[in-house]
Amino acid sequence: MNVILPDGSELALPEGATGRTVAEAIGPRLAKAALGVTINGTLSDLDTPLSQGDQVGIVTAQSKEGLDLLRHSASHVMAEAVTRVYPGTKVAIGPSIKDGFYYDFDFPEPISEEDITRFQEEMEKSIKEAQPFERREVSREEALDLFKDEPYKVELIRDLPEGSTISIYRHGEFLDLCRGPHVPDTSRIPAVKVLSIAGAYWRGRSDNPMLTRIYGTAFPSKKELEEHLARLEMARQRDHRRLGKELDLFSFHDEAPGFPFFHPKGMVVVNTLLDYWRREHAAAGYQEIKTPIILERTLWEQSGHWDNYKDNMYFTKIDDLDFAVKPMNCPGGILIYKSSQHSYREFPLRMAELGLVHRHELSGVLHGLFRVRSFTQDDAHLYCLPEQVEDEVVGVIELVRRMYRTFGFQKVHMELSTRPDKSIGTAEMWERAEAALAKALERLGLEYQLNPGDGAFYGPKIDFHIEDVMGRTWQCATCQLDFAMPDRFELEYIGEDNQRHRPVMLHRTVLGSIERFLGIIIEHYGGAFPAWLAPVQVVAVPVADRHVDYARSVAAELAAAGLRVEVDERTESVGRKIRDNEMLKIPFMLIVGDKEVAAGTVSVRAHGQGDLGAMSREVATATIAAQAQMPSTGV
């Protein structure tokens, strides 16, 4: 019998260990360091008795499993605390999640934010008491009886097959239905914090009753908890809604909920982003098109949106005809495809559109630029032969990764979603398409997650996810095959055999939504855009009024070099002007006073780097212009 220590080294257990608990077998020192153990690879409690030949692994809070153990145990402690403060509260479930845990409750009376402190205090009490977590196994019938006053638990137990054995855990007075394992006792949760109260549907279904969810987090030390709370605060400071206001990029107004208003500086960023996008797409062989925002009802009936997506669409009546505001760009793009006859020789045909779409999202889901009701998709539709699919998908993936790298998003999480239960098309079509997507990913040597059955009804897809500073992941890029549209619109091309055939159609986006992507990069950069994207790239700061003319002439040179430059002509102290421009996160400042005027130089300051010293005007202009250059395509 061996124990594998966290550092990977092995420790042999004495012969007499069989039959004793893990804690006894490994001794008090190791037991104190362990939050749990694995026995033959399965996460277990420290007081589990050992069998002959068991392989034991020590789980500490430094591992993901250990952290989960800690947090899940903390959720039990929170449930106990909450039921102590509000007797009669019905408990639902309390798992560990990324960065913490939650527990869902059904309270006998409404609770408020102030209760968080009371829950926290109760939790700390029971942690101080070092109550051991005790595991017990009972029959399904026993469990139903034990939890007869807990309707949510009863529902969970009833879902288990007859005759199953059910494990329950007790610490102090609190008994919970739980697969386990847990930390040995409550004192092993050194740092815990109750964070917030929210609503959540029982079992995640919107037709179920709404429960009260309480979020918390736990860490192996107070220090790590403090660091986590500091990270949350930093993330709050970087919230794009806050920075959008501070940097005067965009705003929202009650008169148009969910529809962003872009200010001049925000438009500079958007337009620069689009310049970059157009250059990348031209280099990758895309043509750009533009289709109308309002199209007649009949088109949406043909595309299927009228039947499947009506609830999310905006409508209008013009000259007694029904029109819809487009929620997607494909039908319009398809009309362009159909406006001429196509040959296989044109393929692959790549038609991109920065399409403004409107979707009537539920009011509760709106969230800054991340979730809006009108946004610009960087859409493209690719028409090709079946044998070209793999190459085209490879091209899309490469384009996505190249463009993401430009913004420093190195880690992109990819998911391949396959045929759902309800789908159109033949099994053979799906198999071929899924294989082409998988082969494209494999050809590039990329890891991806497989989501069986998660594809759209009309075809399989690859989704690309990036993570924002708050740790939320956002789907930006997508690459989907579409079996539906070509049929519905009877798309054709003339093949080598001079016969009519149906083309393969691919939808894809790279940035996803320009608005959402802007929100993501605002947070990603903390508002301090790289020079090529910054709304104002340089500001000339005259020391006194008499230096304004010199500052203007310096600015004129920078503007002539294609830079976005301003002169801070306010009659304020130098310190004040520097502070204000730093807070606007302008990449470069050129301070000019008597010394600079006399020497014909500028004093350069870079955001976040401070004073870089004096430079000649020519060198400063050339240096800044070089740094403000749009990244190259790398093609």
Added chain:
RNA sequence: GCCGGCGUAGCUCAACGGAAGAGCAACUGAUUUGUAAUCAGUAGGUUGGGGGUUCGAUUCCCUUCGCCGGCUCCA
């Protein structure tokens, strides 16, 4: 859409069933400034909208709109 919270000056926030306030921003004047806040003064409000209770409502109640935290949703 659902659960909960919040809407007070341009922004961040106080106060309170009994005369709506601060800091920053703005404006005016003075200062002409050397690498993250010069000083003084002035102005700024139908307390999101509507209704009700009350002698009196920014405060309490109802309603509506919006925002925030989640949930569901994101084809």
